[in-house]
């Protein structure tokens with residue numbers, strides 16, 4: 227039996243950061259990872275450049291049944307703290323848009339940094355270890371033999387992208403120890419449509435434009451791309467986290483432009499022009515062709531122009547679903563925060579058991595927020611194990 231102060235299951239963003247903060251405190255730590263390499267999702271993140279944090283991290287940009295839960299951890303390990311670590315390792319980075327920070331070079335640098343920090347903190351990272359059982363105490367049985375420690379951190383992530391090693395393991399173990407689970411669903415995920423909406427969208431597949439995508443009072447003004455199954459792109463991924471099956475979303479295809487006012491003005495100024503031609507001044511030509519009738523402006527009653535304008539400024543749609551965990555960037559929901567300490571991530575009813583990262587019911591916006599949650603929650607637990 228190998229004995230430690232703390233065992234961490236999962237060598238992803240949250241698990242490695244937890245190991246670093248615990249190891250720096252002199253705790254004897256082992257990280258147990260079933261894949262043969264650490265940080266699999268870090269490596270593919272941000273198109274290979276890892277959008278490792280965001281300059282504008284505020285609790286309001288995280289979804290959870292308890293929106294205040296993330297506050298404490300985010301305040302104790304900030305994006306500035308992560309940037310300091312990146313700078314200390316000489317990793318060059320840049321701000322892309324909306325406060326999003328990326329490596330100039332490669333996401334590999336972030337994984338190398340975390341592994342170097344683990345090494346310096348005396349952490350053992352055990353790769354290619356399949357966990358076969360977790361028992362109270364805690365005893366973690368693996369195909370390389372048993373490990374034991376008084377603290378166990380579940381850092382095994384969520385259900386997004388099963389092809390990359392994502393499992394429901396953290397949720398399963400949490401449930402077995404009596405922790406509650408908030409319902410899980412794919413988030414930051416493309417939306418799919420059926421019927422008339424899909425008939426409009428499919429031929430436009432590949433076309434991108436800036437939109438404002440809204441669900442209730444929440445709105446994101448960013449890029450959108452039509453796909454052969456519906457819509458994707460940052461604005462859609464963001465709103466997908468708020469969407470619940472059966473509910474509507476609204477797309478403003480020309481945010482900031484009053485389309486009705488523009489059409490009424492064009493009717494006076496260019497009565498012979500076709501509607502699609504006028505719309506072509508506001509929208510990509512392919513989209514204008516689909517949405518604008520091939521009729522002269524003078525022939526269009528104002529009420530018909532109003533209908534067209536409403537369909538462009540507030541195209542109201544009910545998605546039929548999402549592209550699921552296979553295409554989702556994260557899982558929303560997870561271990562219920564009501565059963566965890568927001569300061570340490572420790573389960574209130576099971577002393578010594580901690581849950582961090584995506585497995586917890588805290589889901590960030592697109593743009594580096596999910597890694598910041600993983601760093602911050604991992605750090606908080608590492609200070610307590």
Ligand code: FDA
Nearest residue numbers: 236238239240260271272277382383395583584594596597
């Ligand atoms: P994570 O999934 O990173 O780590 C869990 C670890 O546990 C993995 O190494 C896994 O193999 C291991 N594991 C699972 N089951 C196990 C078991 N039974 N036994 C042992 N080990 C097990 N976020 C962001 O902020 N910026 C970005 O640029 C991106 N980009 C991005 C792109 C893509 C394609 C995806 C899918 C996701 C992103 N994300 C992102 C989201 C981000 O990757 C995610 O929020 C974090 O990786 C979550 O960190 P965790 O450590 O909680 O889980």
